[in-house]
Amino acid sequence: MESFFVRFKNVLVLVAVLLVQTIALAVQVRRPVESGAPDASQVRLIRLWVVSAVTPIERLVHAVGYNVRYGWSNYIDLRHTKQQNANLEKQIAQLRMEQAALAEDAMQGHRLQALLDFKEHYISSTVAAQVVGTSGSDLSHVIYIDKGSDDGLKPDMAVITPDGIVGKTRDVFGHTSQVLLISDQTSGAGVILETTRVSAIVHGSSTGRLEITNLTQDDRIKPGEKVISSGGDQIFPRGLPVGTIASVAPDPNNPPYTMIQLTPAANLTRLEEVLIITGTQTTLPAQAQKDLAAGAATAKAQEAAKAAAAAAAQSAAEAAASSAAQIVAERLPSLHDANAPVAADGAKPAPPGPPGGIVPKPLQAIHPDRFTPGATPPAADLTPGARTTVIETPPAPAGNTPPKTDTPKSEPNPN
Numbered sequence: 001m002e003s004f005f006v007r008f009k010n011v012l013v014l015v016a017v018l019l020v021q022t023i024a025l026a027v028q029v030r031r032p033v034e035s036g037a038p039d040a041s042q043v044r045l046i047r048l049w050v051v052s053a054v055t056p057i058e059r060l061v062h063a064v065g066y067n068v069r070y071g072w073s074n075y076i077d078l079r080h081t082k083q084q085n086a087n088l089e090k091q092i093a094q095l096r097m098e099q100a101a102l103a104e105d106a107m108q109g110h111r112l113q114a115l116l117d118f119k120e121h122y123i124s125s126t127v128a129a130q131v132v133g134t135s136g137s138d139l140s141h142v143i144y145i146d147k148g149s150d151d152g153l154k155p156d157m158a159v160i161t162p163d164g165i166v167g168k169t170r171d172v173f174g175h176t177s178q179v180l181l182i183s184d185q186t187s188g189a190g191v192i193l194e195t196t197r198v199s200a201i202v203h204g205s206s207t208g209r210l211e212i213t214n215l216t217q218d219d220r221i222k223p224g225e226k227v228i229s230s231g232g233d234q235i236f237p238r239g240l241p242v243g244t245i246a247s248v249a250p251d252p253n254n255p256p257y258t259m260i261q262l263t264p265a266a267n268l269t270r271l272e273e274v275l276i277i278t279g280t281q282t283t284l285p286a287q288a289q290k291d292l293a294a295g296a297a298t299a300k301a302q303e304a305a306k307a308a309a310a311a312a313a314q315s316a317a318e319a320a321a322s323s324a325a326q327i328v329a330e331r332l333p334s335l336h337d338a339n340a341p342v343a344a345d346g347a348k349p350a351p352p353g354p355p356g357g358i359v360p361k362p363l364q365a366i367h368p369d370r371f372t373p374g375a376t377p378p379a380a381d382l383t384p385g386a387r388t389t390v391i392e393t394p395p396a397p398a399g400n401t402p403p404k405t406d407t408p409k410s411e412p413n414p415n
Contacts, residue, residue, distance in 0.1 A: 043171055053143075055176045058133040059146055066130070066272075100298035124238055125279035127151055131271045132176070141184040141208055143167075143271060148175045156235055158277040163242035164265025165189065165229060166274055177276075182242075183208045183268055190232035191242050196220045200231055202242060202262060210243055210262035213251060217258055221248055227262060237280055241265035 005012065026046035129151075133144040147153055149172050159166040159179050167181040180187050181204070188203035191212070198221065200212045215221070225245045231238030241260035251259040 048173065051173060051176065055132070055144070055173075058144065062130065062146075064130045096298075100302060103294075123277055123279075124281040125277075126275040127153065127278050128273060128275055129177075130273055136159050139206065141181040141187075141204065141268070143171070143179045143181065145177050145179055145274060145276075146175070147276065148173045148177050150174050150276050153276055158236045159274050160236075160277065161266045161271070161274055163267070164243065165236055166266050166268065166271065167237055169276065179274070181268055183210060183264065188233070189236050189242065189252065190230040191227045191229045193245075194226040194228055196225070199232070200227075200260075202227065208268075210264055212260040212262065213254065213257055215258055215260065216256055217250070221245065221258075221260065223247055237277070325402060335353065 008371040023046065027044060028051060127147055129145040129147040130234040131143050132146050136143040145159075153169055153172050155169055157169045159168060165182055167179050167184070167187060169177050170180045171178040182189060182202070185204045185206050188201055191200050191202045192198070192242055193200065196218070198215065198218065201214050202210055202212050205211050223245050225244065227242045229238060229240040229242055243264045246260075246261045246263045249259050251257045294324075
């Protein structure tokens with residue numbers, strides 16, 4: 001062994017010197033992260049070499065683990081698939097109903113945006129990537145994905161999941177990229193509180209928690225309120241879920257501001273697949289516009305069905321009321337004059353009555369009673385045992401004077 005080092009001492013010294021010089025140059029030399037942009041952020045050459053050397057190993061380990069998990073979840077552990085499928089079908093039906101209910105509101109929102117000339121950015125294209133590594137440090141919250149500049153990625157692109165925002169791309173290499181999580185203390189995003197519509201800035205902390213520290217005391221802000229992206233940072237489109245307020249307390253270091261801690265909408269500690277937003281536009285994508293039009297048509301059909309049902313119910317109520325009135329008319333024929341003249345269209349005029357037509361006026365009797373009530377003399381003027389004779393009065397002349405009735409007259413008893 002000693003003879004080997006003695007024999008190749010000069011060569012070994014030369015190799016060591018060259019290696020030290022190469023490492024020193026790699027530490028000093030920087031190259032642009034984005035090719036063709038000399039003013040862009042730069043990365044050290046040694047870091048590029050280390051990432052290029054470690055990334056294939058990480059991708060291999062991740063591919064093996066992913067295939068094992070895929071085989072287990074898709075071929076072995078399928079015990080509850082049928083029940084999950086039924087639950088998902090019910091959820092899809094419920095979401096379709098909600099989409100139909102919200103479609104009209106969405107159309108109104110677009111009309112208001114056009115009226116106010118407000119341009120909102122919608123996601124038009126994304127790139128799916130898998131997480132292949134992490135930073136391995138508690139102070140630096142970054143992850144590595146298996147997509148890079150060869151796939152169209154650039155620095156400062158939004159990274160999301162179906163649950164919410166994750167972070168943004170920072171250093172982009174050929175076949176891999178580094179993503180700075182939203183929970184890192186050097187990261188941040190513009191947000192809006194969904195209920196109170198208060199604008200704020202969310203950023204990470206040294207412990208990996210999401211915090212809002214630029215708001216003063218406000219009694220409207222309560223735990224449980226959802227927080228969404230505002231789009232003001234020109235990275236994350238408007239309306240993406242960010243998190244939920246976990247606690248609200250005064251900030252002891254910066255009074256009178258408050259310390260608002262959030263629970264991230266996306267699980268930042270267990271990320272496997274992410275989406276990188278590579279393009280946005282000011283109008284909805286074609287498929288989204290078709291879905292919105294279908295939802296609006298469904299909403300209009302539901303409104304028409306409700307209107308038809310209300311009209312049918314009103315017609316049924318009117319028919320029932322008319323039938324009840326007809327039954328009353330049949331059972332109370334005295335309310336109508338059978339001898340009344342018939343109109344040209346065959347309808348009889350309404351019977352006379354007071355205003356409102358509640359109680360009709362009774363018709364005049366054709367044959368008045370022979371004895372009118374109240375015409376009998378008082379009992380003090382009558383003689384017991386006397387005969388009562390009836391004196392007939394002549395008929396009354398024609399006119400408005402009512403006919404006089406026969407008045408009984410008492411005669412004394414001869415006995």
